[in-house]
Ligand SMILES: NC(=O)C1=CN([C@@H]2O[C@H](COP(=O)(O)OP(=O)(O)OC[C@H]3O[C@@H](n4cnc5c(N)ncnc54)[C@H](OP(=O)(O)O)[C@@H]3O)[C@@H](O)[C@H]2O)C=CC1
């Protein structure tokens with residue numbers, strides 16, 4: 001009441017006005033409940049019961065609007081787009097729900113073709129869900145409809161969707177000006193963001209969570225079933241090719257096939273012993289009860305897993321252990337001279353682990369399976385990973401393998417290469433090139449471990465199952481191909497002038513800054529969308545209850561973190577010079593990997609977020625490189 005008496009307050013308690021739905025151009029009829037003079041926010045209630053806080057600029061007098069019938073807005077274009085839209089099932093079924101919360105479709109009287117397109121677009125925006133109980137109240141009256149809706153939603157992983165499409169109104173050119181406070185008033189007490197609260201599963205959600213993953217499975221990628229066979233054979237063969245190439249004086253693609261060693265040369269029991277010891281040592285560090293217990297993102301079941309994020313401690317202890325071993329006279333150049341055998345041993349471990357993972361996934365409950373690795377085809381699911389988060393008690397195999405033995409092993413191998421260079425070239429200290437490669441990659445790994453919690457919001461952890469692709473990637477690909485630049489420098493010295501060093505360091509730092517800032521921004525937002533530090537960012541709400549960042553780093557390109565990563569990759573290759581293609585292998589591979597990952601992520605997000613994702617893509621036009629790609 002205190003605030004309502006102030007002269008600057010435009011709307012009074014109880015006034016019916018039009019309120020903009022956050023992140024869109026849609027205006028709905030709302031009732032003003034309160035005004036907070038401190039924050040200058042109005043608390044309003046929409047007809048479906050959603051309470052939000054809005055700024056005055058996002059509210060308008062109802063008299064300035066004219067109504068528009070739904071049928072008029074359904075242009076042929078719209079029908080086309082509907083039939084293409086992955087959100088169509090949800091949209092149609094939920095439009096019936098919307099009947100309960102209908103207001104008339106209205107426009108502000110501005111008519112232009114641009115506006116029609118925008119209206120068409122905005123009508124497709126699916127809005128944030130109501131709390132389950134409320135949604136059930138609104139939607140649950142007609143049992144027949146509810147049943148039908150369940151069936152229609154079978155292929156949609158989104159939670160209950162509530163749509164107010166009939167009440168769409170578009171106003172103003174600045175569709176996402178300012179961030180909206182999406183916290184409901186009753187949540188203010190615990191100040192928890194809507195999306196990080198454990199979900200109260202409604203009947204439908206419980207059914208979705210328990211549904212066999214096969215019925216929800218996403219389209220196959222990596223060339224599908226045939227592709228899986230190809231990658232299962234090609235990836236190990238390619239690693240072998242690279243490892244044999246880097247040993248040659250003149251590594252070149254034209255040396256194909258490179259001279260193959262005898263079969264016995266691959267096997268070394270001691271090398272296998274070292275690999276197993278290293279993995280066990282890392283496992284021991286992982287289970288130490290030190291460091292934070294971080295929560296992962298909610299699973300389909302609504303549950304959140306806990307992860308021990310003590311990676312920085314693990315790399316610190318590992319460094320001390322390695323330093324002590326060197327001090328005790330352990331010759332780390334063994335890693336250089338037995339590279340092939342160590343690779344073969346790690347490959348063996350990765351294959352055995354993948355078989356174990358596949359077998360155990362056969363006994364896993366539906367809700368524990370990855371949607372992307374549940375095709376029903378053995379080779380594909382073995383490759384892509386059938387179970388999402390395989391765990392032995394609290395020990396998370398995917399998280400451990402991705403962040404520990406291979407990643408920390410990468411630094412150990414690089415360090416061994418620096419020692420091997422000094423030995424082979426008769427140097428008192430490693431070359432500038434070797435130092436740069438070592439420091440750059442060490443920074444990358446240590447940063448990843450320092451920010452270990454951020455991995456929990458990456459694709460691998462959230463969506464990909466744990467199978468051969470990641471087991472092999474983590475235990476073989478990362479430690480034995482990401483180290484090729486250091487390996488190459490052992491016998492292919494490349495002199496760098498100081499200005500060249502300065503230029504490469506600058507490039508690395510720029511890349512690192514973009515990479516770190518963008519990853520941290522997304523991670524912080526996913527963890528707490530109401531974080532005051534992010535209040536300057538603009539968002540697009542989606543039907544799943546999660547929002548998409550549309551400004552800040554994620555408003556520059558759709559994958560700013562990939563851009564930073566690519567700049568860093570360039571800085572890792574430059575110290576090796578231009579004599580051979582081999583040290584540029586990582587750069588080339590990484591472009592392919594990230595372009596493919598971006599495409600995978602795009603289709604996954606389109607499936608998840610429907611038209612909200614399309615809206616994001618229209619606003620943020622470029623994928624990785626501003627104005628180029
Ligand atoms: N060195 C290496 O070998 C590799 C390094 N990487 C690096 O790992 C990091 C993680 O990469 P990756 O897991 O591929 O992808 P991202 O960390 O970019 O994660 C993609 C997910 O982020 C969410 N998202 C996308 N756009 C937005 C937005 N606008 N607002 C909010 N959330 C959004 C979506 O998930 P949701 O909405 O479900 O939360 C999407 O599925 C990157 O820095 C990458 O460069 C990756 C692969 C290999």
Ligand SMILES: CC(C)=CCC[C@@H](C)[C@H]1CC=C2C3=C(CC[C@@]21C)[C@@]1(C)CC[C@H](O)C(C)(C)[C@@H]1CC3
Nearest residue numbers: 402444445447448455460469470472473474477478
């Ligand atoms: C060809 C093939 C077998 C591909 C498998 C891909 C994996 C090698 C990569 C998938 C995502 C990865 C990430 C990292 C390493 C490579 C893999 C496993 C990462 C741990 C490197 C360090 C970073 O700081 C990171 C934590 C962001 C990153 C996460 C993704």
